[in-house]
Amino acid sequence: MKKIGLLLMLMLATVACNDEEKDQDLAEVKPKKVERVEKQYGFILNNFEVVRDTVRSGDSFGYIMDKNGVGHGKVFEISETVKDSFNPARIVAGKKYMVLKAKDSAKTAQYFIYENDKINYTVVALGDSIYANKKKRPVTIKKREVSGVITSSLSEAMQAQGLSNLLVYELSNIYQWSIDFFKLQKGDQFKMVYHEKYIDDTIFAGIDKVDAAVFKHSDKPYYAFRYTTDSISGQPNFYDEEAKALQSFFLKAPLNYSRISSRYTKRRFHPVQKRWKAHLGTDYAAPRGTPIVSTANGTVIASAYTSANGHYVKVKHNGKYTTQYLHMTKRAVRNGQRVKQGDVIGYVGSTGLATGPHVCYRFWVNGKQVDPYRQNLPSAEHITNDLKDEYFAHIEPLKKELEAIPFKNI
Template sequence: MQQIARSVALAFNNLPRPHRVMLGSFTVLTFAVAVWRPYVYHPESSPTPIVKTIELHQNEIRSLLPEASEPIDQTMPDEVEDIPQDELDDKTANEAGVHEYVVSTGDTLSSILNQYGIDMGDITQLASADKELRNLKIGQQISWTLTPEGDLQRLTWEMSRRETRTYDRTASGFKMSSELQKGDWVNAVLNGTVGASFVSSAKQAGLTSAEIGAVIKAMQWQMDFRKLKKGDEFSVLMSREMLDGKREQSQLLGVRLRSAGKDYYAIRAEDGKFYDRNGTGLAKGFLRFPTSKQFRVSSNFNPRRLNPVTGRIAPHKGVDFAMPQGTPVLAVGDGEVVVAKRSGAAGYYVAVRHGRTYTTRYMHLRKLLVKPGQKVKRGDRIALSGNTGRSTGPHLHYEVWINQQAVNPLTAKLPRTEGLTGSDRRDYLAQVKEVVPQLRFD
């Protein structure tokens, strides 16, 4: 042992002086960490452990929140939560609270529901109730309703025109039921002329509220239905299922609208999306982020966030990006500004409507660069970021809403400019040749 010690000492002394200093300091530090133990005082007279919980006053919680976010001990007022609506947004009683989604390329049950903040446990239970849910096909439609607490209550899967499966929440999971449609599908062309409004004129032509909504969504990127004028014409091709003389359900196949002497078309493809007569997609592409560069996420989308004081759900319906004040905020897509004002909780904020399906909101701004009613293009500057309203630091609160439902801006499936190619386009053009001649104005 002594010989080993002498060898080590000799090797140490032969090292250059800077190396000896560094190695010696490291050795002392390592020894100190190894032998150090914190002294904890345990009174012998107290058999109970030291208290492990710390109670905070409500006014102390603010300091523990993520930097640059909204204080979660306070909620946004109703005036901020409300997105401006109009006649075209009206839903029938059985449609209220129902969220719909058409399956597209790359979608899975998990990716679809997760962007709406639905709990992964519910998604797993659904997949266990029916393993075929793992094989969704392009063009199929799913719809669902939520409980007041935001949990999944019921999911409906339209596998085909003939079969619909429904999954209802039970105490032990989800129970599946299947319904086979026995009616005959019949095509019907309905046309008319715009009078007081498109909605009232379409109802006079024989379209239901749900069918009118389908037409508006199909044409939303080409036409602002509020701007249609008296005398404009429309022709709609619907496929309707008839059973014992009654209409059970319907599907929009194509629409033609003539406004100011110009014709606009939207034809349904096999993937459930609508394209023009050449197979070009109608949707306008979106930016993923509302700034020219990415910033740190200081608070994530969380529809089940709990208020630490009350224990009640206080949803965070968007994403907070920590950024310096004065950072340019961009419109993520083409649209119309529907709100640009100051509100107590949101500070200065802007809401932009994109077509009839999407709405984006931008809060805690320092300066507004747009006005209500103004048209904006993707990438346009609409504001400068700030720290106004209820805010714990400079940041941008950003929300994306689809069909009046808040979704996760970081994972939501956003519109993109696309078109059909190859055999899909050939099949579609053959379909166009059958549909367009039927879209006549009487």
């Protein structure tokens, strides 16, 4: 019996040991963790040591390269090689960048990737073969419909809908000649059919275009339909349901301004010269650096600096009309350059005889300076009779689409 008992104990011990060994084997056979492959800017980032950063105020391309182990001689060689396609001296504070380094002991920098904006980026190869390629991230276009109602302002109405403030700019740009957006009324309504841009199908990247809109102001509907009449330039404009242009030949103002600080007058006390004299322009106060745009198509006939005007630009629009823009902090166009209505020609400053940031806007008719607010200025060309049938066929489905969107009410 004692022998049988010992035999049973040995068998149980053997089974227990086998179970422990099985448990150990199971513990050892764990699935290996698969590394997620990360792709961006056309690179598999797993293959590199990745440095992500943002250009800070005062940073230079040379400083960033030096910080990442690229010597001064190599930086000079890179700058000279790529300067025609990418100017390293013009990197901007606030822009994101990435440096891809080799996964070796030296961690040699191989690529510099600079985000020009949300969509466009530049890849600079830093190795033996130096080059710079401008590329775009994949963009998806999504069509959207929106309806809103004014309770206090257009911006507030957009925010209430969870919409981008870029739509405020789009609507105000479309209707700037038809509706005074400083005088919107509670209960005014709007509807839009437009397209948004998305990066990688998820990251909002701005407004692509507006197809159609209707803004009901003081119970009057103002329709707007995007349409291109000139196939050569490909430049679209907005027209109403009767094929009339919404655009004016001239913009009302050369910028989004805070206030009119001084109007055209034959007698004003000059704040710098301390004497009474004529002020043959309209001063628009705005923050320094605000973009100044040409109020109509034309040719730049002066882009210069004088002690009185500061940095200024003068544009000839045709044989009858000329405009001038004074006291800029910086000019953005050159003599002889063709500009379109709305093109940025400079930025608000206080150069010359100016006490604060503003633009002095001057207006000539047949060589005589006049007050633009007192002129009966021409509108843009309406759609010609030979294109009207095509235009009406184009806007018919868009108008039906707008009508199917219910107006929002307070």
